[in-house]
Amino acid sequence: MTTLETTIAMTNTKLPRPQPAAPREYPVVDAIRAGEGFTPEIHEEILEQDSVVQISGFSLWYGQSRALFDISMPIPRGKVTALVGPSGCGKSTLLRSVNRLNDLVEGVRVQGDISLNGEPVYGPSVDVIDLRKRLGMVFQKPNPFPMSIFENVIYPLRIDGEKRRRVLEDACKNALQKAALLDEVADRLHESATALSGGQQQRLCIARAIVAEPEVLLLDEPCSALDPIATLRIEDLIREIAESYTVLIVTHNMQQATRVSEATAFMYLGRLVEFGPTEQIFQTPRLAETEDYVTGRFG
Ligand SMILES: Nc1ncnc2c1ncn2[C@@H]1O[C@H](COP(=O)(O)OP(=O)(O)O)[C@@H](O)[C@H]1O
Ligand SMILES: [Mg+2]
Secondary structure (H helix, E strand, O other), X not given: OOHHHHHHHHHHHHOOOOOOOOOOOOHHHHHHHOOOOOOOEEOHHHHOOOEEEEEEEEEEEEOOEEEEEEEEEEEEOXXXXXXXXXXXXOHHHHHHHHOOHHHHOOOEEEEEEXXXXXXXXXXXXXXXXXXXXXXXXXXXXXXXXXXXXXXXXXHHHHHOOOOOHHHHXXXXXXXXXXXXXXXXXXXXXXXXXXXXXHHHHHHHHHHHHHOOOOOEEEEEOOOOOOOHHHHHHHHHHHHHHOOOOEEEEEOOOHHHHHHHOOEEEEEEOOEEEEEEEHHHHHHOOOOHHHHXXXXXXXX
């Protein structure tokens, strides 16, 4: 052996072998897998706030397949709340339960309650069309209608029967302004919306979602089809809009949740697992499941 080889051999025998990390325990996940109950961690700060939506013991089935399990959570008023969790954990289903968009799916059954400003969402006398007007919604892929920018934005007012030109024009400008799009389109309001870039189209969809002054804005991964620059613009916009609206946003992007939201709910396998102020969920989560999910080690 050369001196070098000897040194390496000696060093090798002295160095402790790296130990595999002790397996993490996931009590909540174990309970879910074992079909046992568990109590989600809802931080006191969330419960102390005024809420605009209250979800109470809510479950949903698509035919035989259960997608949501006994979810209870308030949505704080005037804040941005992010729903995070692995793909298929029920985030979109929960979002679409608030405006009863799931009603359109054949074979859907629900149990439990959701209320919007104290009024039941699933009551027998609820007019679903009226209910949906109280909630603006934006989807993953921008979906401008094949009509002008102007007609897109004021669409909700048109179907509501508004005909006064002045009212429509003011509402259109106001919504475009709030959606940070007015400067870019002011001189072409009567041109087709489908010619806009993806990011502009999504801001247009946000303008359309807020033109009728909804009580809550529901956003389902609104940036997932956009490039990074367009994404940052939408994130800025969400923070601005949150000064006047309550926003409930689904995102699979953890950085986005920390950038835009004040509260974060972690969902897993159709359950609410932990819900708290965003800073606490990311910096001092109470459950190992939450910590490992938000740091990318789980899920
Ligand atoms: N329209 C539907 N019909 C049947 N099953 C559905 C439908 N939409 C979603 N699901 C199922 O419900 C579960 C939750 O889905 P989803 O709410 O889309 O999750 P996420 O948004 O967290 O990815 C999944 O198992 C999914 O396959
Ligand atoms: Mg989804």
